[in-house]
Amino acid sequence: MKLPVPLKMATRGYQEAIAALNSLQSNYANIMAIRESGDRKNRMNIWEMQEWSRRIGYNVSEFDKLNVVHITGTKGKGSTAAFVTSILGQYKVPKIGLYTSPHLKSVTERIRINGNPISEDKFAKYFFEVWDRLENTESEVTRFPHMVPGSKPGYFKYLTLLSFHVFMQEGCDCCVYEVGVGGEFDSTNIIERPLACGITQLGIDHTFILGDTIEEIAWNKGGIFKKQTPAFTVKEQPLEGLRMLEKRAEERGTKLEEVSIYRDLRGKKLGISGDFQIINASLAVALSSQALASMYFLPSPVSNAEDAAIPPRFLQGLECTQWEGRCQILVKGSTTWFIDGAHTKESIEAASSWFTQQVSNSQKKKILLFNQQSRDANALLSNLYSKTNPRVQFDEVIFTTNVTWTSGSYSSDLVSMNTSKEQVDNLEVQKSLAEKWITLDGKRSKIHVTSSIEAAHELIKQLGEPVNVFVTGSLHLVGGLFVVFDNM
Template identity: 30%
Template sequence: MNYSEALAYMKKAAERGSVLGLSRITELLRLMGDPQGKLKTVHISGTNGKGSFGAMLTSVLKNAGYKVGGFSSPAITKVTDSFRIDGCEISNQEFADIIGDIVPICESMDEKPTEFEVLTAAAFELFVRKGCDIAVVECGMGGDLDSTNVIKAPVLSVITNVQKDHSAFLGDTIAEIASHKSGIIKKGRPVYFGGDSEEAYEIIADAAEKNGSELFLPDYSRFEWSESCFGINGADFIYNGEKLHIPLLGTYQLENAVNVISCVEILRHEGLKISCEAVRRGLADVKWHGRFEVLSKEPLIIYDGAHNPDGIRCAADSIRRYFSDKQVALLIGVMADKEYGLYADMLGELAETAFAVKPANPRSLDSQKLADALNAKGLRTEPFAVLAEGVRAAYSYAKEHDVPLIVLGSLYMYREVTDALSGISE
């Protein structure tokens, strides 16, 4: 099977929709010889921060000498971006080879697996074939019914935080959402919770107790940083007296770094050999797309995949920290199921104007509806039916008025935005 054929099959699988449950993925993996059972795995759930956390942990483990598989979603650029070996995206042909071997098994099943289930199975099989020492696997949504939750004995389960998102599937309350995410906790295996919600903590602590799993929390007393530690080249902080650096922007990345370092200590107790030097180098070397990422310096353009209220709150905090002396321009595109009405309340004082676009996704919100909602709250917003035209208009505005342009919203539009910017600069 070649790459185009693999993509065609994934499109066919996508037409089956998104159906929660573990029966299909369990059957598919059984027919494949249960590759997930042959791996050491760190399993990650949480509302925000999963991708950045996974990227940091992968970089640390790689620098400790381990071969690390990584699976995350959604894909930021193209489907192969969801699969990484030692932090590097796999090739088109590697993806095609794996999918080609799985397709006959999928087609032999009475109930065919969904797109994400096929991708999940492909990830486990890839990591086994590549001889990975450990895999860092991110839930697609929720936890208990997510197709990645076939892992029976993870080295560590991680719940980065719990906030409101995907309410149509996970519930309207923090308690309901936490109950889904705590479903990744397995009997006798350690679990780490990095969030600050007391309501979520109670649910997670109860699930950990029922499973006989030791629950760990972050200890901020060993970390030090100041308001001045944030710069356009990253952030510096001190852990146990040692100065560490992360190149990722966004004030929330320090919380992710605290979670990673806390989990490294747990992994050491689980037998992994991770030196302090591996932690230092790993954090300093980490790369990740779409999280307060600088796409252009002149004009300054930053992309942040903030798409739910907590993500927007964190993005607003970062904008204040980095650009306290001036307002910014915004380019926004979101999915229709997001609480986009809150965006103007959270961002309005920080922006002098906004440009609304519609990502190329069937769940996207129409740009006119987004603009109407933002204008109604006092944030001057111009809609663009064609995303590339919105990018060009926002780029020209930022350059003419010498203001930073912050691109916010769905990660599904990351490639469209970067392609449009590439066309402008050529």
């Protein structure tokens, strides 16, 4: 699908910025060609980001002013970033930037200041400032022959570049950056001197880019470590992964510290639900305290010992953290929605356990609404089933695409070109999931396949009785559902 790039239009507002941004997506055919070639990300990715930064007016060393807390991992890095941001806010850090991915409803969610997405007007303003600077500058052809005049970074790289520009122009005092994929070659990894680096729980994901083993994945994640920058990880790591992280820290001239689950957090109510969030909250305490001490808001960091006393303002920050689409419960009429965009083995098992705890004693009809379009969807469904069966029996199971509307269109902020249009149109993944569910659960559930999220929502409405709905498998599914909710 060719999207218009509205450079010649008199009005360049938010929708024009989104159309231009969407034009930077890699299409499905290109992605598959790269996969088949066996090519993986390499150091050129970082050199390109440094060059793009120069082209828009920055030396990457200037980004050290942003006092970055850099976070990667397989499971929970977004939640950890949200916890850190909320804790920092309790200490009246004037302007706190937060860069995360993906977004749910609006691209502006990826770039936040003091917890709030930047406005659409500011997004458009800064977006086209970056766009125009790239249009009007060139790269040295012998070093970057592929960066021809007028070329732009891809979708995620562009947004990362934009985030640096926004936070620099807005004068942010501390910024929390969630890595996109991996770490070593991720476009966020041009930061030279972060205040702290953190790695959440590791698992197998993004194997095409990161490798097939936990050691390879840990090697990539450990690439965010920097010389003399304090590095932290959780104790709940696979041993092979932990050993690799320790090796990477030594290579980079720092020491990796393992963070225990703090005793003060046990039994405390956190702003993000789920028993497993205590692990992310503990890592957030370590990262936040290191950052606050580095900026002289605290005399020294909080100890990593299990029995360390957690300052009251840290506890308040953890309690008031908000992060949509992760273990979130919404009640709309007679329907209770249990929503988590889990899309890895570890995260979907955790989300499924959370849902089971919530509803196993409920007499309401139970519905599963599921999609995952690009990863091994059948394997994720098996992981879900292993954690819900036999305590939860789904009465109805709905497999949908991530298409927003029954008309076949997406919300403009949710346009995706990196999946096969033919597969989506023919409901290939959804039909395969339906067959997989029968092998797992027999024919005890009534199975539905829908071509859009709106159609799935309408199907649930038509049941006309109190129901519990578990929505999971993809943050894109969750975002699309929220858009449908907003238009009810």
